Amino acid sequence: MAVTLRTNGNIQQQLARTRKGSNRRKRVVAKLGAVMARVRQRRQDFNAQTAAVLVSRYGTVVLEDLKTRNMTSSASGTVETPGGRVRQKAGLNRAILDKGWHGLEIALTGAARYTGTQIVKVNPAYTSQTCAACEHVNPKSRESQAVFRCTACGLVAHADVNAAINIKNAGGQSVSGRGDLAVGRSAKRQPPIGRSRPPAGIPRL
Structure with missing residues (x-):
């Protein structure tokens, strides 16, 4: 590239x-x-x-x-x-x-x-300003583009990692189409009968 x-x-x-x-x-x-x-x-x-x-x-x-x-x-x-x-x-x-x-x-x-x-x-709102440990929200905690330092509990983490944890937590433990809670890797299931093949560029899993 x-x-x-x-x-x-x-x-x-x-x-x-x-x-x-x-x-x-x-x-x-x-x-x-x-x-x-x-x-x-x-x-x-x-x-x-x-x-x-x-x-x-x-x-x-x-x-x-x-x-x-x-x-x-x-x-x-x-x-x-x-x-x-x-x-x-x-x-x-x-x-x-x-x-x-x-x-x-x-x-x-x-x-x-x-x-x-x-x-x-x-919703990505405030995910970069929220502490993933104590959930305190403060724009000043985003010390720089790369550093997150919580003004409440003192957690220090990479800003993107902290935001990613908040996004993951906001997604919850949704039940997937495989019937599990996405805690581990589920057994594969075959596409329903009559379903077309995967589009070009996406390998069959």
Whole structure:
């Protein structure tokens, strides 16, 4: 992926040096389209493989109910009320979209149909500000992007790990389609009779 991204950057530089409407620009645009197609294919493959592993191991998978469209809205504003830090926000938007979060959710939902795994989405509000040990909520506990230090009980943990525990707890112990409480790995069950085969990219489990 790193090689592809570097190639993409080089082609974008070539595109910036071409004249609009020229034949050279058309060739560069076609080349850029081919590279981006490979990026999308790799992202889809990664999501499908990751989803297959998760649903084969767990009876319940808990996700943050993120509104990607709202998170990646432009900060440019309007002529009357222009936005601020537009370039930084644009970079953040590209980073979010490049991760393919929604694609992973779709892959998980599709793969879960064949294993009975339950996909649970929870509200992400305050999960990064809540202590996973004592449940105290304080934005000051999020000491930095990486460090969580509870202002009440003193727990110190990686901020993402602390938030992930809160998200898992918010998902509860939901009963999966296999009839267990997702405590251990359930026995496989076959897809119901008449169910179509798994879509391409998702191996049969």
